[in-house]
Amino acid sequence: MLVPTPARTAPAGTGSHGFAAAFGGPGLVVADDAAAAGGRQPAGRRFTGQGWLRLISPVVAVGLWQAASSTGLLPASKLGSPASIVHTAYNLIVADSPTYGTLQSSLLVSCERWAMGFAAGVVAGVFLGVISGLSRAGETILDPIMQALRSVPLLGLIPLFIVWFGIGELPKVLFVTLAATFLMYIETFAGIRNVDRKLAEVGHVLGLRRSEMLRHIVLPGALPQVLTGLRLSLVASLLALVVGEQINASAGLGFMITQAEQFLQTSVIMVALIVYAILGLLADALVRLLERKALVWRRGFVE
Amino acid sequence: MAPRLRGIKEISSERAPAPPQAHAVPSGVAASLRGVTRSFGFRKVLGGLDLDIAAGEFVALIGRSGSGKSTLLRALAGLDQEVTGSIAAPGPVSVAFQEPRLVPWKRVLANVALGLRAADPVSVARTALREVGLAERESAWPLTLSGGEAQRASLARALVREPRLLLLDEPFSALDALTRITIHRLVLSLWERHRPAVLLVTHDVDEALALADRVLVLGDGRIAHQAPITLPRPRDRDHPALSALRLRLLTELGVPADSTQLTPVTFRSGMPSRIPWAPPRSELRGPTD
Numbered sequence: 271m272l273v274p275t276p277a278r279t280a281p282a283g284t285g286s287h288g289f290a291a292a293f294g295g296p297g298l299v300v301a302d303d304a305a306a307a308g309g310r311q312p313a314g315r316r317f318t319g320q321g322w323l324r325l326i327s328p329v330v331a332v333g334l335w336q337a338a339s340s341t342g343l344l345p346a347s348k349l350g351s352p353a354s355i356v357h358t359a360y361n362l363i364v365a366d367s368p369t370y371g372t373l374q375s376s377l378l379v380s381c382e383r384w385a386m387g388f389a390a391g392v393v394a395g396v397f398l399g400v401i402s403g404l405s406r407a408g409e410t411i412l413d414p415i416m417q418a419l420r421s422v423p424l425l426g427l428i429p430l431f432i433v434w435f436g437i438g439e440l441p442k443v444l445f446v447t448l449a450a451t452f453l454m455y456i457e458t459f460a461g462i463r464n465v466d467r468k469l470a471e472v473g474h475v476l477g478l479r480r481s482e483m484l485r486h487i488v489l490p491g492a493l494p495q496v497l498t499g500l501r502l503s504l505v506a507s508l509l510a511l512v513v514g515e516q517i518n519a520s521a522g523l524g525f526m527i528t529q530a531e532q533f534l535q536t537s538v539i540m541v542a543l544i545v546y547a548i549l550g551l552l553a554d555a556l557v558r559l560l561e562r563k564a565l566v567w568r569r570g571f572v573e
Numbered sequence: 574m575a576p577r578l579r580g581i582k583e584i585s586s587e588r589a590p591a592p593p594q595a596h597a598v599p600s601g602v603a604a605s606l607r608g609v610t611r612s613f614g615f616r617k618v619l620g621g622l623d624l625d626i627a628a629g630e631f632v633a634l635i636g637r638s639g640s641g642k643s644t645l646l647r648a649l650a651g652l653d654q655e656v657t658g659s660i661a662a663p664g665p666v667s668v669a670f671q672e673p674r675l676v677p678w679k680r681v682l683a684n685v686a687l688g689l690r691a692a693d694p695v696s697v698a699r700t701a702l703r704e705v706g707l708a709e710r711e712s713a714w715p716l717t718l719s720g721g722e723a724q725r726a727s728l729a730r731a732l733v734r735e736p737r738l739l740l741l742d743e744p745f746s747a748l749d750a751l752t753r754i755t756i757h758r759l760v761l762s763l764w765e766r767h768r769p770a771v772l773l774v775t776h777d778v779d780e781a782l783a784l785a786d787r788v789l790v791l792g793d794g795r796i797a798h799q800a801p802i803t804l805p806r807p808r809d810r811d812h813p814a815l816s817a818l819r820l821r822l823l824t825e826l827g828v829p830a831d832s833t834q835l836t837p838v839t840f841r842s843g844m845p846s847r848i849p850w851a852p853p854r855s856e857l858r859g860p861t862d
């Protein structure tokens with residue numbers, strides 16, 4: 271009866287499928303960190319103390335880029351120099367251009383889409399994951415659907431979404447929601463099923479009622495993986511935002527990009543991409559902070 | 574495909590006291606087993622085992638590795654649904670496992686108070702922690718405890734429920750020799766104060782001889798041998814009666830008598846083969862070695 275729980279159930283192919291993987295990039299890194307986070311040392315602290323060393327290579331890269339632009343090796347029509355990008359960003363912030371609007375207003379529109387879509391996705395994913403995780407019937411009904419749907423490449427859904435939901439806000443937000451939902455579902459489900467069975471036994475011998483079992487053992491036990499899901503789905507939903515926003519947008523960062531494409535203004539595109547990147551980094555930092563707060567017990571910090 | 578893991582609903586429903594028909598037992602009995610049988614596949618691990626444990630009795634259960642000691646204890650704890658036969662263990666039953674199994678996201682005090690149905694669980698838990706000498710660690714996270722501290726917390730968590738039957742599955746085997754001796758004393762004093770019946774599973778004959786009123790040897794799925802010990806505690810491990818009993822028990826365990834002379838270390842109270850404070854052997858060698 272005591273089947274040792276595998277460290278991670280099969281559905282937890284964390285980020286190795288679907289959206290995050292389609293774009294490579296940070297999703298995979300986060301997945302690695304997440305695996306490591308199962309142990310004592312939380313991710314992201316490995317480089318503490320030599321953090322500034324990690325700034326060297328990016329700075330050198332930007333320096334080389336600037337040099338290539340200044341010497342004409344890299345024509346401005348292909349890619350503007352770092353200085354010109356900073357200049358463009360400055361202009362986009364201070365002036366309300368008829369083509370682009372301001373950078374702040376675009377950012378706000380994008381953030382709104384992201385926040386709405388992401389929040390809906392997290393709620394839906396956690397809800398479905400808890401149902402599947404807690405009951406065999408829930409699993410039997412929900413899991414096949416979720417597993418099948420999550421294998422559908424999100425990008426391929428764009429034409430359908432346009433047919434179904436038009437080109438307004440809805441398909442963009444929904445696109446973000448979808449990306450977050452699947453990852454949250456998978457991680458929540460796996461998180462609940464991976465709760466240490468030995469602790470469940472402790473709950474029994476201590477005479478915990480079902481509700482106490484959930485509150486004290488099962489849900490807190492699933493939390494680390496749910497937070498990992500949160501991080502993965504932040505990344506995935508940001509990617510979904512970038513793609514979704516290019517569906518005929520009339521505002522937002524994606525709109526800036528499509529406009530700039532028409533006028534061949536690579537530095538505007540670069541500005542938008544950098545803002546996306548900063549958003550991703552900030553969101554990741556936020557979740558890490560959340561993890562640090564919620565999972566203190568894992569590092570044994572007594573505060 | 575995902576391995577078939579069971580939902581929490583199923584885990585939770587395992588709670589009902591295991592065996593279907595528990596026979597009636599007199600009030601002086603803490604646990605009574607009749608014809609208890611458990612097979613894994615075709616392997617019969619317990620085969621019609623009978624056992625009575627009197628209220629307040631300290632019983633040690635020894636047996637070779639894989640003989641079914643943990644299986645028996647899990648059956649008594651109500652953690653095994655597939656065991657057949659009749660098990661009666663009236664009154665609160667507490668378990669301390671080999672690994673302390675503290676809930677890592679609860680501080681020590683909350684661990685001890687978990688599921689406690691007292692009017693003021695926190696102060697009761699605090700008292701229990703004081704008894705095991707962990708009062709000042711009550712707000713520590715379990716992962717920061719030393720092995721011995723964690724084991725004492727686990728003991729406090731088991732005792733705070735004032736069990737009639739306390740099940741201990743090799744709770745000391747991972748501890749170093751010194752900590753073990755301390756914890757043995759602690760267990761004895763707690764037992765003398767609260768007087769639960771204790772079933773201590775151990776692979777250490779000396780531990781059994783030092784602590785128990787009665788030593789059981791599990792073999793072939795039943796109690797193959799048992800010996801009462803009436804010597805007062807604390808006991809001198811070199812007492813002639815104990816030495817004779819030790820030999821007898823080792824023979825029951827299938828250890829040839831003369832080999833106990835050659836490798837006593839394995840059966841002493843967890844004495845590590847290398848003395849902890851001695852330098853590693855490599856440092857004792859000459860540089861040219």
Ligand SMILES: Nc1ncnc2c1ncn2[C@@H]1O[C@H](COP(=O)(O)OP(=O)(O)OP(=O)(O)O)[C@@H](O)[C@H]1O
Pocket residue numbers: 271272273613618636637638639640641642643644645776
């Ligand atoms: N869930 C299980 N499935 C299959 N076999 C099992 C299971 N649990 C125990 N066994 C088998 O039952 C036998 C008895 O196991 P048990 O854990 O009770 O031994 P033990 O006496 O406690 O040994 P040890 O001293 O090594 O802890 C072993 O051979 C073990 O492999």
Ligand SMILES: [Mg+2]
Pocket residue numbers: 642643644
């Ligand atoms: Mg065992």
